[in-house]
Amino acid sequence: MRERGFTLIELMITIAILAIIVAIALPSYQAQVEKGRRADAVTSLMETAQQLERCFTRTSTYENCVSSPEDSQDGYYTITVADEATSYTVTATAKSDGPQSGDDCSPFTLDDEGNKGHGGSDTDRCWGN
Template sequence: MNKLRLQGGFTLIELMIAVAILAIVMGIAIPSYTQWVIESGRADGKAQLFETAQNLERCFTRYSTYDSDQCNVGDGDAIESEKGKYQVTVDAEPTRFELTAAPQGGQADDDECASLILDSTGARRISDDATGDVEDCW
């Protein structure tokens, strides 16, 4: 009598197919996730830019100048954003200012927007070495 034996487990071919499928999925998922993390990190830089601009506007309202020694906004040092993804530098003159948020750490991989720039007129820009569009970055 011939009895059929049932074998458990996977064959090598089945295992290789599963590994190939996993590699394809990971090849798509990881870069997409990384890009999403970078894009969401821009909110940290924008928030710090707007907070710093608001502080400078308060200074101007109170002292009629953006660069008053009474205000202590920036004081020549970079201002680190809340989550540490950006450092904001302040270039203030009596009647104008320009704020630049430079990416730090893993956020420095953001070639699309690079640095975010906000000035006293409310104009929003990105650094010259960025590859993206202002509308996409802001």
């Protein structure tokens, strides 16, 4: 009669294979999650810039058009606005106690001329292009 079940070596091989898969997949997953959270900064910057432009259309000035600082939509970044009469710069800085605190792309900036800035070296990677 043949007994059914797994031997210890079969179990160890399975665990080793799973460990290798996790070691490869986990960093990739974490990078995708971080990239998804960056969209929070980009979206909030774009929406704040739109508010500033609408206000400028009505009042011919950017000053006092939006309150600053505010949290981004999902709360991963703090949005600040440096506004003057004819120009502005909107900045999204990762919260120091949040999950994006180690993001090398922070801070993100967007100005009245549409120039995009960030703390990283790769604009396409940071801005999600």
